[in-house]
Amino acid sequence: xxxxxxxxxxxxxxxxxxxxxxxxxxxxxxxxxxxxxxxxxxxxxxxxxxxxxxxxxxxxxxxxxxxxxxxxxxxxxxxxxxxxxxxxxxxxxxxxxxxxxxxxxxxxxxxxxxxxxxxxxxxxxxxxxxxxxxxxxxxxxxxxxxxxxxxxxxxxxxxxxxxxxxxxxxxxxxxxxxxxxxxxxxxxxxxxxxxxxxxxxxxxxxxxxxxxxxxxxxxxxxxxxxxxxxxxxxxxxxxxxxxxxxxxxxxxxxxxxxxxxxxxxxxxxxxxxxxxxxxxxxxxxxxxxxxxxxxxxxxxxxxxxxxxx
Amino acid sequence: xxxxxxxxxxxxxxxxxxxxxxxxxxxxxxxxxxxxxxxxxxxxxxxxxxxxxxxxxxxxxxxxxxxxxxxxxxxxxxxxxxxxxxxxxxxxxxxxxxxxxxxxxxxxxxxxxxxxxxxxxxxxxxxxxxxxxxxxxxxxxxxxxxxxxxxxxxxxxxxxxxxxxxxxxxxxxxxxxxxxxxxxxxxxxxxxxxxxxxxxxxxxxxxxxxxxxxxxxxxxxxxxxxxxxxxxxxxxxxxxxxxxxxxxxxxxxxxxxxxxxxxxxxxxxxxxxxxxxxxxxxxxxxxxxxxxxxxxxxxxxxxxxxxxx
Numbered sequence: 001x002x003x004x005x006x007x008x009x010x011x012x013x014x015x016x017x018x019x020x021x022x023x024x025x026x027x028x029x030x031x032x033x034x035x036x037x038x039x040x041x042x043x044x045x046x047x048x049x050x051x052x053x054x055x056x057x058x059x060x061x062x063x064x065x066x067x068x069x070x071x072x073x074x075x076x077x078x079x080x081x082x083x084x085x086x087x088x089x090x091x092x093x094x095x096x097x098x099x100x101x102x103x104x105x106x107x108x109x110x111x112x113x114x115x116x117x118x119x120x121x122x123x124x125x126x127x128x129x130x131x132x133x134x135x136x137x138x139x140x141x142x143x144x145x146x147x148x149x150x151x152x153x154x155x156x157x158x159x160x161x162x163x164x165x166x167x168x169x170x171x172x173x174x175x176x177x178x179x180x181x182x183x184x185x186x187x188x189x190x191x192x193x194x195x196x197x198x199x200x201x202x203x204x205x206x207x208x209x210x211x212x213x214x215x216x217x218x219x220x221x222x223x224x225x226x227x228x229x230x231x232x233x234x235x236x237x238x239x240x241x242x243x244x245x246x247x248x249x250x251x252x253x254x255x256x257x258x259x260x261x262x263x264x265x266x267x268x269x270x271x272x273x274x275x276x277x278x279x280x281x282x283x284x285x286x287x288x289x290x291x292x293x294x295x296x297x298x299x300x301x302x303x304x305x306x307x308x309x
Numbered sequence: 310x311x312x313x314x315x316x317x318x319x320x321x322x323x324x325x326x327x328x329x330x331x332x333x334x335x336x337x338x339x340x341x342x343x344x345x346x347x348x349x350x351x352x353x354x355x356x357x358x359x360x361x362x363x364x365x366x367x368x369x370x371x372x373x374x375x376x377x378x379x380x381x382x383x384x385x386x387x388x389x390x391x392x393x394x395x396x397x398x399x400x401x402x403x404x405x406x407x408x409x410x411x412x413x414x415x416x417x418x419x420x421x422x423x424x425x426x427x428x429x430x431x432x433x434x435x436x437x438x439x440x441x442x443x444x445x446x447x448x449x450x451x452x453x454x455x456x457x458x459x460x461x462x463x464x465x466x467x468x469x470x471x472x473x474x475x476x477x478x479x480x481x482x483x484x485x486x487x488x489x490x491x492x493x494x495x496x497x498x499x500x501x502x503x504x505x506x507x508x509x510x511x512x513x514x515x516x517x518x519x520x521x522x523x524x525x526x527x528x529x530x531x532x533x534x535x536x537x538x539x540x541x542x543x544x545x546x547x548x549x550x551x552x553x554x555x556x557x558x559x560x561x562x563x564x565x566x567x568x569x570x571x572x573x574x575x576x577x578x579x580x581x582x583x584x585x586x587x588x589x590x591x592x593x594x595x596x597x598x599x600x601x602x603x604x605x606x607x608x609x610x611x612x613x614x615x616x617x618x
Contacts, residue, residue: 016352017356039379076374097410098411105372
């Protein structure tokens with residue numbers, strides 16, 4: 001149970017033999033969501049032993065290829081493996097044209113129901129909602145329309161005090177209501193307040209994903225105090241001009257956003273292919289925000305933070 | 310010098326953690342051509358230390374995704390790395406729409422001149438021609454329009470007998486003509502026939518690539534006596550019905566074509582993801598055609614055949 005993020009690709013636009021373009025799996029209470037889908041994401045899912053048919057929804061931030069060129073291959077493979085459960089895909093409206101064109105050319109009708117949800121880019125919106133999570137957009141500033149995504153775990157239910165349930169012989173059908181906060185009234189009409197039957201739930205967690213963006217304080221209210229923030233850090237400060245020109249961030253930019261938003265922990269990634277080592281990124285960010293970690297292919301970050309590999 | 314084929318992907322439609330969809334590099338006298346470009350081909354080029362900027366032309370057989378989903382990423386990476394030498398791309402006409410749509414959405418104008426050459430599918434045609442090679446299409450039979458490609462190394466020049474050149478004091482500017490077969494006339498008007506100055510060139514080699522096809526004897530005259538044939542062998546004979554239904558070949562089909570065309574050696578590949586070992590493919594093919602070899606990611610086949618790894 002809980003929230004975790006697995007990095008499938010941590011590189012920016014140019015992949016190498018071992019570094020993949022952006023893709024991440026967000027796991028919230030065992031429901032799985034894919035965030036961006038660079039080329040090779042489906043192979044990376046397999047390498048990391050993540051069942052691709054368990055992905056419920058896919059969120060694409062923008063239409064630079066390093067964030068979506070792997071999508072058509074992934075949805076095609078889901079089809080060839082006989083998927084029948086629905087898939088929701090969120091992204092810029094034109095993404096639907098790209099998918100439909102390629103499916104039509106191969107005469108492919110996907111084996112499963114899929115729904116494409118075109119996104120707009122003006123302000124933060126609630127775009128997805130299921131039993132366990134809400135997803136909101138985070139409008140970013142990157143030259144072409146680009147959204148980040150905020151995952152907010154839904155408020156968990158209160159926890160039953162098992163002994164009290166037994167003592168009072170509470171009927172099974174009442175249990176869900178009690179978890180939702182109801183009091184219990186027994187046959188004699190005696191009222192047992194909810195606080196005597198349950199304890200408060202663990203707090204719910206949140207994750208903000210900011211794919212490609214230049215330094216942008218307008219996102220601060222949206223990502224305020226999230227438990228975990230991923231923020232791109234394509235460059236170091238010594239390439240500040242290059243960062244501005246390409247509308248990307250430096251490690252210091254990412255850390256400054258993390259600090260101002262008072263987030264729990266920061267993951268940085270989307271490294272330019274010019275870097276072969278990321279210690280300087282880490283050092284630069286940590287000077288501003290201590291709880292910074294480097295994204296690397298195959299790593300899983302848990303909330304609260306515990307680095308598995 | 311010579312002809313070689315490096316396998317970047319030997320799997321059929323569904324990639325795994327280690328098995329990639331179809332892509333091959335054909336190297337003829339140090340000019341490089343890419344044949345098909347499944348997802349991940351650019352990473353496979355890097356893993357195999359093949360400089361992607363040295364690829365002169367790309368040939369796409371058909372628009373099933375496992376043969377071209379890696380193309381947009383590759384041409385994009387060539388651009389981001391600052392390529393300026395021209396690139397020729399050959400494929401079904403609609404491929405241009407797929408590329409243009411994705412380039413336009415990212416506002417990308419490629420840094421190098423590129424020419425798209427739409428192919429048709431009715432009969433074998435000469436489609437490409439440079440100093441060292443001719444490429445012809447091989448119309449295949451696969452449900453959607455599909456071409457294989459025949460690479461014919463051009464006739465090499467005659468080899469000079471160095472001693473004779475020295476003895477006769479032949480001026481440098483005459484050498485190319487003599488390599489082309491001209492006689493030499495010295496200052497006194499004495500004629501030395503070309504056969505006294507040169508020896509015949511080594512023979513030229515040929516490679517035929519048959520990507521996806523059901524058993525089809527109409528290709529026999531086109532691939533007649535090629536030195537090396539790649540022919541797909543998605544299934545084994547016990548799945549003959551499945552092969553027919555999906556318009557693919559069995560290992561026996563591939564070997565029968567190799568035998569009837571009297572080719573030098575046969576490479577089989579495009580294995581269905583249902584197989585985890587290909588010894589049965591090899592055994593089935595070898596019963597019909599002894600000089601059969603299994604394609605695996607990272608292998609290079611030289612002509613005449615010598616398996617490097």
